Each structure stands twice: as structure tokens, then as C-alpha cells.
Amino acid sequence: MSESSEIFSKVPELGYREVAPATDPQAFARILEARRSVRVYDQTPVPERVMREVLEWTLMAPNSSNLQCWEFYWVRNPEKKKELAKYCFNQPAAKTAQELIVAVARPSHWKKHAKQMVETFKTAEAQGQKIPKSAWAYYQKLAPFVYTQGPLSLFGYIKKVLFFFRGFTAVTPREPTDHKGMALWASKSCALACENFMLGMAAHGFDTCPMEGFDSRKVKKLLNLKRSDEVTMVISVGKRGNNGVYGPRVRFPSTQFIKEV
Ligand SMILES: Cc1cc2nc3c(=O)[nH]c(=O)nc-3n(C[C@H](O)[C@H](O)[C@H](O)COP(=O)(O)O)c2cc1C
Numbered sequence: 001m002s003e004s005s006e007i008f009s010k011v012p013e014l015g016y017r018e019v020a021p022a023t024d025p026q027a028f029a030r031i032l033e034a035r036r037s038v039r040v041y042d043q044t045p046v047p048e049r050v051m052r053e054v055l056e057w058t059l060m061a062p063n064s065s066n067l068q069c070w071e072f073y074w075v076r077n078p079e080k081k082k083e084l085a086k087y088c089f090n091q092p093a094a095k096t097a098q099e100l101i102v103a104v105a106r107p108s109h110w111k112k113h114a115k116q117m118v119e120t121f122k123t124a125e126a127q128g129q130k131i132p133k134s135a136w137a138y139y140q141k142l143a144p145f146v147y148t149q150g151p152l153s154l155f156g157y158i159k160k161v162l163f164f165f166r167g168f169t170a171v172t173p174r175e176p177t178d179h180k181g182m183a184l185w186a187s188k189s190c191a192l193a194c195e196n197f198m199l200g201m202a203a204h205g206f207d208t209c210p211m212e213g214f215d216s217r218k219v220k221k222l223l224n225l226k227r228s229d230e231v232t233m234v235i236s237v238g239k240r241g242n243n244g245v246y247g248p249r250v251r252f253p254s255t256q257f258i259k260e261v
Pocket residue numbers: 035036037038039091093209210211212213214233249250
């Protein structure tokens with residue numbers, strides 16, 4: 001564990017510098033204000049280039065271990081789209097949408113993506129870039145240890161017991177230790193990407209509605225997904241109709257949620 005803790009605590013010598021581009025907080029605030037959950041859309045089509053650009057922005061979201069265990073299904077086939085709206089209980093937000101995206105967390109993809117990361121490192125090194133030892137160790141050793149749960153989560157439960165006892169004497173990673181935990185793990189990152197998508201659409205002047213009101217089993221079947229995959233949400237896209245926003249935004253007082261400790 002000491003080598004793995006060093007992966008977290010040591011700053012590697014990389015010599016890489018990146019200057020943050022100039023940003024505009026007022027523009028960001030306007031985008032945040034503009035994003036509302038829209039339940040009725042008008043007939044305005046969403047340009048394909050907007051969809052493609054915003055989907056690329058979606059993939060820029062931070063994600064756990066950079067393993068990118070997500071997929072975004074842009075359901076374009078008219079029959080499938082109709083079927084999907086039906087599986088969203090024919091909610092107006094789905095039925096009147098110009099476009100529908102299904103955001104899927106795919107926890108089982110960690111393994112092939114860890115290998116892909118190692119391949120990416122090999123290519124980078126062949127091109128003269130230096131990849132720190134800790135990065136290799138992260139994807140070759142630590143990630144497999146943390147994300148392997150084994151059949152019926154048996155390896156996960158062994159880890160849980162080990163972590164429990166280790167926790168008495170050291171700061172210890174606790175999760176994920178079963179397949180449900182892996183689903184949660186992947187869903188967190190996928191949900192962040194969904195927010196990128198919705199804010200990106202708002203930046204382009206288009207509206208969205210995130211939906212978890214759907215029949216997950218039927219949606220998975222429609223997209224040929226596995227049982228272990230989690231449909232994080234379905235997001236509809238379009239331009240709000242006159243009656244598209246059901247009311248002013250309601251948020252409870254900030255003091256209820258923002259805690260300074
Ligand atoms: C995970 C999630 C699932 C949601 N599911 C639905 C849904 O199925 N149908 C719907 O009309 N709105 C759905 N919403 C939208 C919320 O109702 C909405 O975000 C909330 O009322 C706040 O309004 P605002 O988004 O306009 O700020 C969902 C939102 C989230 C984040």
C-alpha cells in the first residue's frame with residue numbers, strides 16, 4: 001500500500017506547464033441561468049454541428065481515474081426515438097424533443113480503458129514524452145486492485161474486510177467494494193458529463209431536460225446494453241415552446257446546503 005499511497009501524495013517531476021485560457025464568469029452565470037428543465041419543445045431543429053460539438057464538450061468532463069466509463073447514445077433512428085420516448089413514459093419532455101441522448105455508465109469498461117491508457121502512454125513515450133512511473137503503476141497495478149470485484153463481488157468483499165482492519169491504523173480507500181459500488185462509481189462521472197452536455201446546449205441557446213423517469217430495463221434492451229450498465233439519465237434537447245418551462249426555478253435557501261466547517 002505504501003507505493004500506492006505515494007501515487008497520491010507525491011508530485012511527479014513532469015516539466016509540463018499549461019496556462020489556463022481567459023474565461024468570463026458573467027457569461028458562465030448567464031449559461032447557468034439559461035439552463036432550465038424544459039418539458040415542451042417547439043419544432044426548431046438542433047443543428048447537427050451543435051450536437052456534435054456539445055457531445056465533444058460532454059467528454060471533457062472530469063471523470064474518475066480518467067477511465068471514461070461512459071457512453072452517450074444519440075438516438076437518431078426515428079423508430080428507436082419513438083420507442084425511447086415511450087420508455088420515458090411518453091413524458092412531453094421526451095415526446096416533443098428534437099433529439100434524445102441516453103447517458104450510460106459502463107463500469108465494466110474500466111479494464112479495457114486501463115489497458116488503452118497504458119497503450120496511450122506507450123505511444124506518448126515513443127514520441128518522446130516522459131510518463132512518470134507512478135502513472136504506469138496507477139493503471140497497471142492500483143486500478144486493477146481497486147476496480148476488480150470478482151464474481152459475485154467476492155474479491156470486493158475480501159478488500160472490504162482488509163480495508164476495515166487497515167482503517168484502524170491508516171487512511172484507507174473504502175470504495176468501491178462490490179458491483180453496485182462500481183455502478184455508483186461510474187455513474188458519478190457520467191452525471192458530471194451530463195451537466196457538461198446540458199450547459200453546452202444552453203451555451204448554444206438550446207434547452208434540455210434530464211430524465212430518470214424511464215424503464216431502465218427496456219432502455220437497456222433498446223441499446224443492447226449489459227445488466228451491469230447503468231442508464232444514468234436520458235436527456236432531451238430542443239428549443240423551449242411557450243409553455244416549455246413549468247415555473248420559476250425553485251431552490252431552498254443556500255444556508256441549508258452550503259456548510260462552512
Ligand atoms: C437525475 C435527474 C432526473 C430527472 N428526471 C426528470 C424526469 O424524469 N422528468 C422531468 O420532467 N424532469 C426530470 N428532472 C428535472 C428536475 O425535475 C429539475 O432539474 C428540477 O425540478 C429543477 O429544475 P431546473 O432543472 O429547471 O433547475 C430530473 C433531473 C435530474 C437531475
